[in-house]
Amino acid sequence: MTGGPCIDHYDWPGGRETLLRFGSGPPRVFLSLPLFEEYNRTRAFGVTLLRALADRGIGGLLPDWPGTGDSIVPTRDATLAAMRAAYGALVAAHPGIVGLSIRSGALIDGDAPVAGRWQLSPIWGNDLARELDRQTSADGTIGGNSLSRSLLDALTAAQPGAARIVRLDSDPRPADLTVAGSPLWRRAEPGNDPDLAARLADDIATWIDRCAG
Secondary structure, eight states, X not given: OOOOOEEEEEEETTEEEEEEEESSSOEXXXXXXXXXXXXXXXXXXXXXXXXXXXXXXXXXXXXXXXTSTTOSSOGGGOOHHHHHHHHXXXXXXXXXXXXEEEGGGGGSOTTOOOSOEEEESOOOHHHHHHHHHHHBOTTSOBTTBOOOHHHHHHHHHOXXXXXXXXXXXXXXXXXXXXXXXXXXXGSXXXXXXXXXXXXXXXXXXXXXXXXXX
């Protein structure tokens, strides 16, 4: 495999964050993972997907947004505005890049001028808020993390942008494509699905080539 990754970083108005770089050429796509516990459950899958794209000649980036992953911003200080500022800075540094996302990762881009959007099982902010309410413990934390009210309020009002939408065949909501697979974000522990990643990489590669043509 030629996919990497290698550790790199990007700058945004609030500082510097880590990203993983895949492929040997300029990045054509980047992946926004879902927020909170779903981030941990899908990160290995996200790496596998970007490796599969690199094997198809499509370089990619996997960034941490402020307050997510290995960010130096504490989770309790995370805001949607900061995540969107970082998202926009990454897009500005790579004109023509395509934004990929999984689940609530689709809520982060705002109005960033990406060349295209591809979303796996995007979730609306009000649906995310209901899920988080069910996960909130007696001490007010979610998955052991203390989240600001401003972040939760902003996410509740957020909606995904127009995109090519892919969903699993167990999801009845409208989609441009449905594929067989299990929702890794629902599992109790982090998991992976290389076969699903390969199918999705094929769809992304074909879609990018069609859009470019």
